[in-house]
Amino acid sequence: MEQVHPQRKWQDYFSFSTDHKVIGVQYLVTAFFFYFVGGALAEAMRVELATPDPDFVQPEFYNQLMTMHGSIMLFLWILPAGAAFANYLIPLMIGAEDMAFPRLNAVAFWIIPPGGIFFLSSFFVGAPQAGWTSYPPLSLVSGQWGEEIWILSVLLLGTSSILGAINFVTTILRMRIPDMDIHSMPLFCWSMLATSALILLGTPVLAAALILLSFDLIAGTAFFNPAGGGDPIVYQHMFWFYSHPAVYIMVLPFFGVISEVLPVHARKPIFGYRAIAYSSLAISFLGLIVWAHHMFTSGTPGWLRMFFMATTMIIAVPTGIKVFSWCATLWGGKLNLNSALLFGIGFLSSFLIGGLSGVMVASVPFDIHVHDTYFVVAHFHYVLFGGAVFGLFAAVYHWFPKMSGKMVNETLGRIHFAMTFIGFNLTFLPMHPLGLQGMNRRVALYDPKFQALNELVSLGSYLLAVSTFPFIINIVWSVFKGKPAPRNPWRALTLEWQTASPPIIENFEEEPVLWAGPYDYGIDTESIDGDEEVDDMLAEVAGNT
Amino acid sequence: MKIPSNIVTLIAGITLTLISLWYGQNHGLMPIAASAEASEVDGLFNLMMTIATGLFLLVEGVIIYSVIKFRRKEGDTTDGPPIEGNVPLEIVWTAIPTVIVFILAIYSFEVYNTLGGLDPMASHDHLASHNHNYHEMVAMEEDNSHLIAMDGEKVALGLGQSPYLEESNPLNVNVNGIQYAWIFTYPDTGIVSGELHVPVDRPVQLNMSAGDVLHAFWLPEFRIKQDVIPGRDSQLTFTPTKVGQYPVICAELCGAYHGGMKTTLTVHSAEDYQQWLQDNTIAQTQSDANVALNQ
Numbered sequence: 001m002e003q004v005h006p007q008r009k010w011q012d013y014f015s016f017s018t019d020h021k022v023i024g025v026q027y028l029v030t031a032f033f034f035y036f037v038g039g040a041l042a043e044a045m046r047v048e049l050a051t052p053d054p055d056f057v058q059p060e061f062y063n064q065l066m067t068m069h070g071s072i073m074l075f076l077w078i079l080p081a082g083a084a085f086a087n088y089l090i091p092l093m094i095g096a097e098d099m100a101f102p103r104l105n106a107v108a109f110w111i112i113p114p115g116g117i118f119f120l121s122s123f124f125v126g127a128p129q130a131g132w133t134s135y136p137p138l139s140l141v142s143g144q145w146g147e148e149i150w151i152l153s154v155l156l157l158g159t160s161s162i163l164g165a166i167n168f169v170t171t172i173l174r175m176r177i178p179d180m181d182i183h184s185m186p187l188f189c190w191s192m193l194a195t196s197a198l199i200l201l202g203t204p205v206l207a208a209a210l211i212l213l214s215f216d217l218i219a220g221t222a223f224f225n226p227a228g229g230g231d232p233i234v235y236q237h238m239f240w241f242y243s244h245p246a247v248y249i250m251v252l253p254f255f256g257v258i259s260e261v262l263p264v265h266a267r268k269p270i271f272g273y274r275a276i277a278y279s280s281l282a283i284s285f286l287g288l289i290v291w292a293h294h295m296f297t298s299g300t301p302g303w304l305r306m307f308f309m310a311t312t313m314i315i316a317v318p319t320g321i322k323v324f325s326w327c328a329t330l331w332g333g334k335l336n337l338n339s340a341l342l343f344g345i346g347f348l349s350s351f352l353i354g355g356l357s358g359v360m361v362a363s364v365p366f367d368i369h370v371h372d373t374y375f376v377v378a379h380f381h382y383v384l385f386g387g388a389v390f391g392l393f394a395a396v397y398h399w400f401p402k403m404s405g406k407m408v409n410e411t412l413g414r415i416h417f418a419m420t421f422i423g424f425n426l427t428f429l430p431m432h433p434l435g436l437q438g439m440n441r442r443v444a445l446y447d448p449k450f451q452a453l454n455e456l457v458s459l460g461s462y463l464l465a466v467s468t469f470p471f472i473i474n475i476v477w478s479v480f481k482g483k484p485a486p487r488n489p490w491r492a493l494t495l496e497w498q499t500a501s502p503p504i505i506e507n508f509e510e511e512p513v514l515w516a517g518p519y520d521y522g523i524d525t526e527s528i529d530g531d532e533e534v535d536d537m538l539a540e541v542a543g544n545t
Numbered sequence: 546m547k548i549p550s551n552i553v554t555l556i557a558g559i560t561l562t563l564i565s566l567w568y569g570q571n572h573g574l575m576p577i578a579a580s581a582e583a584s585e586v587d588g589l590f591n592l593m594m595t596i597a598t599g600l601f602l603l604v605e606g607v608i609i610y611s612v613i614k615f616r617r618k619e620g621d622t623t624d625g626p627p628i629e630g631n632v633p634l635e636i637v638w639t640a641i642p643t644v645i646v647f648i649l650a651i652y653s654f655e656v657y658n659t660l661g662g663l664d665p666m667a668s669h670d671h672l673a674s675h676n677h678n679y680h681e682m683v684a685m686e687e688d689n690s691h692l693i694a695m696d697g698e699k700v701a702l703g704l705g706q707s708p709y710l711e712e713s714n715p716l717n718v719n720v721n722g723i724q725y726a727w728i729f730t731y732p733d734t735g736i737v738s739g740e741l742h743v744p745v746d747r748p749v750q751l752n753m754s755a756g757d758v759l760h761a762f763w764l765p766e767f768r769i770k771q772d773v774i775p776g777r778d779s780q781l782t783f784t785p786t787k788v789g790q791y792p793v794i795c796a797e798l799c800g801a802y803h804g805g806m807k808t809t810l811t812v813h814s815a816e817d818y819q820q821w822l823q824d825n826t827i828a829q830t831q832s833d834a835n836v837a838l839n840q
Binding site: 054058059060062063129130131135137138141142226227229231232233266267268269270271272273275297298299300301302303305306309310313314316317320321323324325327328330331332333334335336337345348349352353356357359360363364365366368369371372373432433436437438440441442443444445446447491519520521522523 | 574575576585586589590593597600601604605607608611612615616617618621622623624625626627628629630631634635638639642643645646649650653654656657660662663664702704757758759761763765766768769770771772774775776777779792794795796797798799800801802803804805807
């Protein structure tokens with residue numbers, strides 16, 4: 001019966017479509033393409049680092065791999081993947097037909113593929129090698145054209161990010177169905193509000209810094225070049241004013257995902273809705289005043305180091321509220337340990353480690369020791385891989401039936417989870433002792449006394465590479481041969497599950513009815529509203545399991 | 546016999562605390578501490594490890610317990626209990642982390658102050674150059690030329706003298722970071738060296754500058770690090786307490802051979818240091834003479 005509604009054809013996914021669902025899928029597939037590119041670069045680095053000598057690639061090329069890996073994973077993988085779910089889910093979750101500015105939305109997406117290809121093309125002229133941070137003066141003296149391509153690509157991708165954020169904020173604030181007040185909208189929308197605020201406030205500052213850096217590089221000005229009287233520390237301030245919030249831009253959407261995935265598969269209401277919603281806003285605000293903690297050993301005077309230490313440590317409080325609330329959501333529930341929930345739980349247990357090491361590196365005297373070491377590499381991979389990427393896979397498994405109309409293979413999904421979880425910890429856990437013991441980051445050659453642990457790290461990373469195969473096989477197989485998905489396979493309460501799978505063009509047959517809060521599991525909804533229409537819906541939802 | 550669950554909780558809590566306290570002291574993750582300041586940092590790290598271990602065990606314990614205990618039975622389509630929150634519990638888990646980070650911030654501040662982190666902004670007058678700058682600044686202020694005065698009194702970055710040490714006579718060494726080497730100059734004796742040699746138990750003050758790009762001077766066994774920035778001065782002060790050889794590492798990406806930019810710090814006994822000074826002063830004079838002859 002669902003097939004009588006108009007559906008998208010496959011050609012639509014390769015066109016300038018203004019349908020937010022098509023754009024969401026375009027974002028997601030593009031992001032995954034760059035994930036595999038960035039992952040391949042990381043594997044090349046790990047092959048190099050399996051031995052202490054620079055024997056697999058030239059050290060110059062190693063720095064190119066390292067710079068490209070970091071930049072691709074941040075700007076072309078996690079950022080677009082967060083935008084993918086925001087695009088796909090926001091209108092469906094709030095009962096809207098589309099985003100507020102559909103054409104702008106399409107423009108925002110179509111900046112990314114050319115931007116990404118342009119970025120990759122820098123390999124032909126010598127890719128940038130000054131790290132994703134591009135600190136001058138090094139970035140001004142290590143390959144002009146690669147560096148300029150890096151600057152222009154990041155400017156393009158930043159523009160796309162700003163356009164997306166304008167759309168998210170407007171859509172969430174203006175286009176909810178009338179019954180949905182701001183405190184009954186799904187927590188994913190709250191986290192996207194917090195994310196978009198950071199994008200809008202932070203990205204222009206990065207753009208300004210990169211334009212000035214570009215003048216230094218091409219026109220010989222000296223804004224940041226000490227050789228002409230410029231100040232390289234000003235660049236670091238401007239860079240981190242965006243790039244620390246960027247960490248939250250990358251992880252907040254997946255905080256939102258976890259708040260959606262856990263209640264559905266644990267069959268319990270989210271624990272502390274308002275605490276989770278407001279803590280997202282608190283993280284967003286605090287995230288704007290912590291940037292100089294990346295500069296504790298740089299040109300930062302002592303008193304300023306103390307200020308940024310205090311603000312950074314305070315972020316642990318709202319983050320802790322979220323982690324404890326998620327644990328309490330699981331407690332006493334009826335956990336359906338499918339792939340989505342496994343990745344959700346994987347997120348919780350890995351992100352915890354990143355959070356704990358985050359408080360440690362906030363402490364200035366300790367950070368002075370571990371700054372720019374593998375301890376920091378371990379820390380941010382626990383946040384961005386253990387946090388964002390695990391959350392992302394939870395989202396893929398949770399919403400794949402909605403997006404494709406097909407169920408995934410749970411066995412392959414569980415294998416994928418087990419391999420990813422083991423490979424991830426094997427790769428990044430040993431980096432903590434490596435950094436503490438004295439291994440600096442961004443090196444192609446290192447002291448032989450660190451070899452044993454590095455071999456373990458490389459082995460873990462190979463397992464991580466292999467773990468993507470069950471995932472790819474699962475997704476491709478499911479798209480073509482998967483069991484058809486009913487409209488609400490998880491018996492979830494948010495609005496996106498009230499329409500067909502995949503949703504029809506313009507989303508809903510008629511305006512969806514808000515007959516329960518987004519997380520009212522275990523609550524007798526019939527007694528709240530005895531309307532017959534509601535009973536029908538409940539029956540339909542129950543019949544689809 | 547059925548054990549009441551609050552006793553089980555109590556026992557679990559005590560076990561968790563004991564494990565955390567033990568692991569916080571016995572993690573063995575840090576390299577040896579070769580200075581009094583390094584032991585201060587380790588004390589702070591041990592406290593953070595204790596707290597982190599406790600929280601880690603608590604949260605992972607809750608997750609693992611939930612996964613085992615609260616698994617859905619096959620065919621059970623009912624929901625869990627509709628618990629939407631618990632205000633006292635939420636206040637507890639907001640207040641406890643707040644107190645913890647408050648304690649950590651104050652403790653970190655203390656350690657940082659002990660390391661001398663708040664010193665470089667204070668104007669000391671035990672150094673001739675500082676004296677000079679100080680008088681210059683006073684003179685300038687009388688002319689109301691604040692901007693120029695600021696230029697004369699550049700605030701050094703990094704770690705200075707600890708307020709807990711009485712004024713002592715530190716060994717001054719000038720450090721210059723270039724791609725991909727560290728050059729050490731001893732202003733008292735004129736020795737120039739690619740390795741750092743210092744006597745044990747005497748404060749060392751490194752006055753650091755960079756010749757080309759950013760570098761960072763890192764002594765893992767001393768837990769200190771400071772970026773070396775072209776066009777700006779920075780400093781590090783430490784007092785070695787253990788004789789031995791330690792790595793000196795560049796920690797800020799400085800180019801392709803960044804990983805190869807390292808040298809050694811040798812901490813000598815007082816006699817050995819005198820011997821090293823003597824040997825090198827003679828070698829230096831001879832090589833200077835050779836240069837003079839060749840001209």
